[in-house]
Amino acid sequence: MYRAEFDKHLQNNSISNSFILFGESHFLIENYAKKLTNIPDASTLSLYHDEYDAKLARAHLSQASLFSDVNVLFIKSEKKVPKKELDELVELCEKNKDNIFVYAYFGSDHKTYSNAYKNKSTMCVRFFNPNHNEALQILLQIAKEKDVNIDKYSIAHLLNIHNSDIALATNEMDKFSVYDKEITTKDIDKLVWGLGEISLDDFIKKILLKKEFKEDLQNILEHGEDEIRVLTTICSYITQLYMFNIYIRVNGRANALEILGYPAPGFVVDEKAALSLKIKPNTYYKLHSLLLDSELKMKSSHIDKSAILLSTLIRVQKLL
Structure with a gap:
């Protein structure tokens, strides 16, 4: 069942x-x-x-x-x-x-x-892994059990910081429970330690905009992030951009609620829409093939995963 x-x-x-x-x-x-x-x-x-x-x-x-x-x-x-x-x-x-x-x-x-x-x-x-809305409801229930005053938009922000990892987001609730006030997105940015400090979204954008990223990659790995997880997060981000790209080409504009299944701030939607259109449809296919092949190599061999990740990201930038 x-x-x-x-x-x-x-x-x-x-x-x-x-x-x-x-x-x-x-x-x-x-x-x-x-x-x-x-x-x-x-x-x-x-x-x-x-x-x-x-x-x-x-x-x-x-x-x-x-x-x-x-x-x-x-x-x-x-x-x-x-x-x-x-x-x-x-x-x-x-x-x-x-x-x-x-x-x-x-x-x-x-x-x-x-x-x-x-x-x-x-x-x-x-x-199964909960989808975004299921994860939101689970975290809202956990917040209620721990007497954390937080709304669904702040929880969505927390999930985004932790790349939809519900376990990491849940761990933050104990930290929030000591505060006798509503937890806002600004509070989350100040209190959450981990990928929020490193800003994985900014790291991915650097790669897609063909900027230097090696120092950021080293920083991410030194903070304990797993290479496979970094790769799958990048793949998910590119998939999301592809969804924006398709929707905009069909409808002429972006709609976060229909694309993502939840509302997002206007500046986030505009940024992803612009970035999604910089990549050609055929390039999306090549990027996904490269990332999925690299993930398989990481999982099926004893080769240095950091080396595979670095090599893959360099090849990503060459495809763009």
Whole structure:
């Protein structure tokens, strides 16, 4: 099932006692796993990554707890738990409804769990990366829970600073919660540390305007940013420009709400519209092909990722 259906089960209190959480959004997997395992006074065993031990996991769900009526087992791993062992853990929950088992799978083999337990009460939930509007709603809810006074436009600005990384944006909420006032975009620019300091948007614009960028790239990487993430962010930015380009050529003007799905400040729209028209449609195709090929190289080889990134960005400027 997907998140929307699972949310209905949570609202109606019709959930099972064993869960397999998987999918593209690690943030949502982690978030829902915390909700499901947060059982007051339960006897909880958490096994992360290489800590997983089949005998220990079985024993925890098999034994009667001395201090609680509920045994909670939480397994979090990028590696798949062997099918036979997973079946045994699920079966222990089928036999004893006081058990709770949550398996958070952070790997990429999503097909394995899509229909894994149709004949069992186990709930297999796939979490996709939230789109912009979904991310806004999630962060608004988190802000409400943490008593942070912030509107959706400021949250959109925060997401933009962190390149739509909802996990990074969520981490900022604790920082904002100590302020007894409304958090504005100006406050965010002052308080947020990370890509906001480096201004990744400005970095991308330097590349697209064929300006010198090597010092900025070094600064970004020294701040701990991952090369693959920098590359995918540039690719997303160019995709957005291509959407502007197509829309303007068809309609004669830019409309952020229709292009992006949310309103944006006028100066941002004008800037992206102008930049999008500087690139020819055929060049967009070449840029995407180059960036996607480079991303694949980074993910499938042991070559220096920084070297691949630098080489790719130089080639990007040659294509423009």
